[in-house]
Amino acid sequence: MNAAASTSAPSIRLEIDDIQSGALHHRPAPYVGWFLFLRVDDRHAGRALLRRLLPAVEGGLPGADPNKKDAWAAVALTYQGLRALGVPQESLDSFPLQFQQGMAARADVLGDVGESDPTHWEPPFGTPDVHIVLSGLAPDAARLEKALERARAAYQETPGVEVIWQQEVQQLPTGRTSFGFRDGISYPGIEGSGIPGSNPQEAPIKAGEFILGYPDETGNLPPMPQPEILGRNGTYLAVRKLHTKVAAWRQFLRANASGPEGEALLGAKMIGRWPSGAPLTLSPDQDDPELAADPHRNNDFLYREDDDRGFKCPAGAHIRRVNPRDATIIGVARLHRIIRRGTSYGPPLPDGVLEDDGADRGLVGVFIGAHLGRQFEFIKSEWVNNGNFIGYSGEKDPVAGHHDGTGSLTIPEKPVRRRVQNLPSFVVTRGGEYCFLPGLRALRWLSELE
Template sequence: MTEAVNAMLELDDIQSGVLRPRPTPYAATYILLRIDDRKAGQELMLRASSLVASATHATGPLGDTWLSVAISFQGFKALGLPQESLDSFAPEFRQGMAARATLLGDTGENSPENWEKPLGSADVHVVLTAVSPDAQRLEPVLERARKTYRKLAGIAAIWRQDCHALPTEREAFGFRDGISHPAVEGSGIPGTNPKERPLEAGEFILGYPDESGVMPRMPWPEILGRNGSYVAFRKLRQNVALFRGYLRANSSSPEEEELLAAKMMGRWRSGAPLALCPLHDEPELGADRLRNNDFLYEADDPIGYRTPVGSHVRRANPRDASVAGIGRIHRMIRRGTSYGPPLPEGVVEDDGVDRGLMFAFIGASLGRQFEFVQSEWINDGGFIGARDAKDPISGANDGSGVFDIPRRPVRKRLHGLARFVVTRGGEYCFLPGLRALRWLAELDT
């Protein structure tokens, strides 16, 4: 009986933003808060608990607009969480993203010392995320969020980032984004790959069995950890001009540029996967949500003649490839949101404008999900037999990177890969359940 209860998702206690795919198009805003007074922080939790929508609404029209609340380790300390509870969090979370920089490839230009302030600092305590289909409907959500902290003397808003997803769904490099989402058992929300069976809820939400059949360790007491998730926030600047210049320098025609971009990503810019159309783009396929993620790799493309094994999408989610036996325990829920204006078409000179992506990677384990994928699959090529080769799009390349494109009779090897994506900051946070938010508000009692 206990196992049956554990397997049933308590949707009314899970934050909607954990499970709900974002609408298309949409507008979003991230607001960082610092807690200067413990009582004010607890009052903030109480007010926020009444505004955060639960996953009960995640499958209906009400789910298109929501506010989520995430708390950093320093935030829990500021709230007055008992030491026993603080010690029960995962070690990666306790250390924070900035302290894990070397493991994540955040060195050199990506180093925390170069991050946008206050990202990665001890001042980041609470992350409010508001999402809505458009800016007009987002503003009332933001106003409600502001009311939770505006008149609390011990709460300071220290950073804001406005984001968007255009009707084209394309990010700064020009690729359709937000295509692949796993199905979570018991959520009622289908995944985007019909060939991938739903993953156990415990891979993403604490308090439920994971793919190995065990209950992942969660923070203590149970009311604090149950129905919560870890989240890795990342602000990533995209050097679009540098990327375009690299494509042009390594191609002999605009058509070859597009093919090279597709080989590096694993998809054409329209979103059409190379696995289904390796020779030319098919925009209708790219826009078809029922088909654009319906594929595997190993059965008909083990060498990577269609989709190079070192391409971005194949590294980030190898699907049925040889690592797929363990691949399911490294799956994450990924939410990416663009910021900044697009660089005009054809421009290959940097205009100095900041543009890129705000990411949220959601899962039950920062270590075996986000950090593993980042360190072992994105920034190391050992699992594909190319240890020196990093992800050609988002890897921590330094101008000496290489990328192999399998082809007959001889492979093509690209040299001189630069760092097209630069980390501007980030933080590890925890998305508590709604009951946990109310419990945090009553810590003193």
């Protein structure tokens, strides 16, 4: 069955109460959050920790309780973490190769070279010591504390488990990313979840693209870790700490545009949206904050009928690369959809400052899908760091791609297209891990391995 045909197949219903809340629910806005890495020094202690964490981790979607709405804690494990817990080798061997190898070993595929090479990563990223990843997101500090208080008590009361890294995240005062653009606008609808997508013109994506145990866009069940109780209702996370070179971004816009209006337009052409979040496809000539603020309109567009040749939003723009929608490309876009959840860390660079202040700022990105290979890794290798799929061989994502100062971006214009040259890298990978986010029954199974 092809991807297009699968969209008309009968709907399924997810076992939503067995799926960790953090897997499917949208990031709140505003938000505060917290990421922790733990090392398990004793498998019995690791299992005891999971037993203590279970009451802190909820399934389904946050309910009507105002103390819980839009707030959650999540527990994920790396391949090394599953080994540290004593998961049988036959189960470990049933996980996909990408997950078994870990993100650092996949650096060449992902474009993590140069400054982003794992040899430069922040410890303990890329080491065998990262076993359990705890995370939490909430609209404010009070609800975050409520969501995490049980989790914090669990690891503090468990000898043999050590916290080895932590990172606080929060929405910047501007409500935008460190580059100055609104984020978190676009997300897919997932069949059977009850959560509508942001684009009313996009049919829901099959649940098996995001959650294991259900048919995906090919009509098949994705490969699932065994035994079934371990794999079903789980998913994979690619967790990335990405440093943003905001001063370099501003310098590049200043050097390649005339005046503030020209800089704003060039930045929008590279991103695909204006700073407010208004898409170029619907507002090609100027920013439109009113459009951006309307969730019923700010994603209501397709590329093929509105802008197939990219005169409004270039085919190489960041948002069009990572979600081509119905654009004319090589391949089927629906086979490579993922859930993206980006959260900012570090202080903003003050407006107008063009020199780097030395502060560490950027985002912790979580990319969720049931197929590490044809979702996250495909997007990084083919859509972000290659341009063949849009007919621009050698061109990379102007914002997220790895550049060495010789990169370029094609901007269709009449009568002659523009080529923006000598792009540097604006984003540096500071670390990353592949994680498995189990269902709640799987967490209990892991906690009771003996």
